[in-house]
Amino acid sequence: MTRLLLLDLGKTGCRAALAEPGGAVVARAEGPGSGGLADRDGVARALAAVDAVLGTLAAPGPAGELRPVAVAAGLAGLATAPGRGAAFAAGLYDRLGADLRVLLTSDMTTWHAGALGGAPGVVLAAGTGTVALAVGPDGATARVDGWGPLLGDDGSGHALGRAGLAAALRAHDGRPGGSPGLLARARDRYGDPDRLPARVHGADNPARAVAAFARDVLAAAADGLPEAVALVARAADDLATTAAAARDRLAPATTGDRTGDRTGDPAGGPDRPVACGGGLLAAGAVLTDPLDAALAARRLTRTAPLGDALDGARLLLEDPTVPHHALLVPLPAVAP
Incomplete structure (x- = not known):
C-alpha cells in the first residue's frame, strides 16, 4: 500500500x-x-x-x-x-x-x-527559545534569533523567566529594582533562593528550568503585578522586533503572498501576517495583547498557524x- x-x-x-x-x-x-x-x-x-x-x-x-x-x-x-x-x-x-x-x-x-500552507511569509516560534523565519517566493530565507539561551532567544520563555528571577533575586539581596512579588513566586517554585543556583545548574536542562519561571511571571502579570507587567511587555516587544527583522531582511518584493502581492515597503505598506506559535503563547491575552500591539506598531498582524x-x-x-x-x-x- x-x-x-x-x-x-x-x-x-x-x-x-x-x-x-x-x-x-x-x-x-x-x-x-x-x-x-x-x-x-x-x-x-x-x-x-x-x-x-x-x-x-x-x-x-x-x-x-x-x-x-x-x-x-x-x-x-x-x-x-x-x-x-x-x-x-x-x-x-x-x-x-x-x-x-x-x-x-x-x-x-x-x-x-505547515503554518503558512506553503506560502511565503514570516513565522515566529516562541517557546523556551525564540526564532523567526521569513521565506520568499523563490526560497530566499532570513532567519532571526534562535541563538540559544546564552546568546539570544530574546522574548522567549527562557528570557522572560530569567528576567523574572533576576528581579526576584534583586529583591532577595535588597538591591534596587527588585520585585518582592516575584521573589515570593520564586520561593513557591524553587524553594530557598540561596539554593536557586544549585537547582538551576544541576537540572538536566538548565535553560528549561529557568524558562519554567516564565509561567509565574505571566501569572503575576495577569494579576496586575507592575514589575511582571513590564517584563511581559518587554518580551512582547522583543518578539515583535524579531518577527519584523525577519521580514525586513528579505527584500520587500519577497514577502508578498502566493497570489502576487508585492505592494509597498514593509514599513509603510499593508500589514503583513505573521503566523505565531509556540508554548509561550498559551498564556493567552496577558502576552498576546501586548504582542499584537507591538506587531501592529511594526505593520504586522498575528495569525494562527494553518498547520504544523x-x-x-x-x-x-x-x-x-x-x-x-x-x-x-x-x-x-x-x-x-
Whole structure:
C-alpha cells in the first residue's frame, strides 16, 4: 500500500504520521526527541528516535504495512550541520528500502510550510527559545534569533523567566529594582533562593528550568503585578522586533503572498501576517495583547498557524511549487 511517512524530529520530541497520497492520515505516533542532529552522536540519536516512533506506527497493522514510498523529515540541528543529512538518510534507506524517496530539511522549515500552507511569509516560534523565519517566493530565507539561551532567544520563555528571577533575586539581596512579588513566586517554585543556583545548574536542562519561571511571571502579570507587567511587555516587544527583522531582511518584493502581492515597503505598506506559535503563547491575552500591539506598531498582524510541521512535510512531498523546496538538504544519489 502506498504511504507517505512524515517526520517532525525536534530536540525534545519526535512525531510521525503515515498518510495516503492526497488522502487521509492513517496513523500517528509520538516519542522522545534526539537532542539535535548537530549534537555529539546526533545522527545515531535521531535514528533511534525514529525507530521508536516507527515501532509504534507499525504495531497496529499487518506486517509490511508501514513501508512507505516517500519520507519528508524536518530535523532539529540540520540547519547547523547539513552535512549529517546524508548519514541520516542512509539510516532511513537501511530501515525502509533503497528505493525510498527522501526529503530532508530543518524542523523550522517544515513548520513554516505547515503554518503558512506553503506560502511565503514570516513565522515566529516562541517557546523556551525564540526564532523567526521569513521565506520568499523563490526560497530566499532570513532567519532571526534562535541563538540559544546564552546568546539570544530574546522574548522567549527562557528570557522572560530569567528576567523574572533576576528581579526576584534583586529583591532577595535588597538591591534596587527588585520585585518582592516575584521573589515570593520564586520561593513557591524553587524553594530557598540561596539554593536557586544549585537547582538551576544541576537540572538536566538548565535553560528549561529557568524558562519554567516564565509561567509565574505571566501569572503575576495577569494579576496586575507592575514589575511582571513590564517584563511581559518587554518580551512582547522583543518578539515583535524579531518577527519584523525577519521580514525586513528579505527584500520587500519577497514577502508578498502566493497570489502576487508585492505592494509597498514593509514599513509603510499593508500589514503583513505573521503566523505565531509556540508554548509561550498559551498564556493567552496577558502576552498576546501586548504582542499584537507591538506587531501592529511594526505593520504586522498575528495569525494562527494553518498547520504544523507534519503538514509542512506533507506539502514538500505533494506540492513541488512550494518555495521550501529550495531549502532541502541535497542528498547523494543512492546506488541501485
